[in-house]
Amino acid sequence: MSSLIKKEIREHVFSRKGVWIFFAISILFSGLTYSFISVKELSLLAQVEVNMTFMKALIGISILVSIILGSTMVSGEREQGTLESLLLTPLSKVKIILSKVVGILVFWLIISVISIPYFYALTYGTNMLLTILSYLYLIGLPLVISFSLLSLAFSTWISSSKNATLLSIVLFLVTAIPMFLSTTMKKSGFAHLVDLLSPVSASMLTLKDWLVNRLGFFFIFMDSLPVLCFLAISIICLFYASKKMDFLGGE
């Protein structure tokens, strides 16, 4: 299995595609950070705001990237005709998927490490860095990784990588709807329901309660429950999808 993990990392992390994504993300971070820092006279409150915005941008971009990463991993192999050979080896289907999951984890580990210096710069002069990083690794990354795992599950179920990507994007848009709505609009039935259940909304709420309202552990935990549930659901979905993995693919 370790050789397959190496292959996944080479294909998706240290490949031209992977390095290009890391590069693009660093440029983006630098641009954001520069524009924030160049705003003079940052009050402490404004600095909290800046860090929240940066975190939101990081999570939003990462979810999109994670969808692209996850949704091509299996259907891509199916389309290029390499999945059949993998399934013919003595490796179990679950292990084939697991190697891809490790690839995804390494990918996000690198992105999170890239973001650390930027957070260092943005939180400079405050004691927020530890909170921000804890949030990043405990809530932000699990959320992003859940989207990767779900996209991977879709890509296992659905034979076409285009359709798998589409489904993941629809899921992201639905869960992200509350972010675009005003507080009053969120009061309406459907939007309210989505807002309550959406892991994306929950992650934002957690960020606010942790960083701004500085609530205690119990409240933060309750806030983040949808994220943790979402992670659990995506793991279960992926597990079942991997058992059903078929090189012909079925809708």
Add this chain to the structure above:
Amino acid sequence: MIKATNLTKQYDNGFVAVDSLNLQVNKGDIYGFLGPNGAGKTTTIRMLNGLIEPSDGSVTIEEKEVKSENALVSKLIGVLPESHGYYNWMTGREYLKLFAELYGVDKKRIKSRVEEVLEWVGMAGKADILIGQYSRGMRQRIGIAKTIVHEPSIIFLDEPTLGLDPQGQKDIQSIITRLNQEQNVTVFITSHLLKEISEICNRVAIVKQGKLLEEGYLDELIKGYRLVLRNENPTLEDIFFSLTTDEVGGSI
């Protein structure tokens, strides 16, 4: 030995691609599996490999049930699928090394085994070029090298010479016969080149619309068809057409 009993595949859309097939391939055979397009050859191979589940019937390979002992069986067999894809970003050597590892070849043996199979398929000089830059013939050779890298005792080749030039076809044929003679590998092969099959196979089966029409040792078949075809020396092609072509002047 491969033994299939009452093998049947009905796809989800209701189409019966393989219909109660019984066949047995003995150790040391080069077994040619013939039939027109859509006869169910690839479907049969996939069931024999355990890649798709039969709707009915069972397969054993070396006395092991393919369905229940899948991991064990997969080490005994090597498969070159019909539409075989490659990781274009790997070199031929890296590709073989990956599969040697996935098949659990002894770590200390991997390096030398990869060199061995590269020699076998005549790709030793081109092993460090990216597969994306290989020609079709080179890909097919690397594919065969992958098929045998873990020293399987039975190999399945689904149209291994498809799209190759005459020299390429000859080369692949001689690799197959050498594997069979020198390494005692049992070969299950499909091809539309009847001449190729009659040159390398000792036994053949002919299928059409999922049903087995004829099976046997090639020389015995030829003897048997002398009378039927009123031909002193019928070729495999004559037999094939007499079985698979619909009666002329029938229901047109």
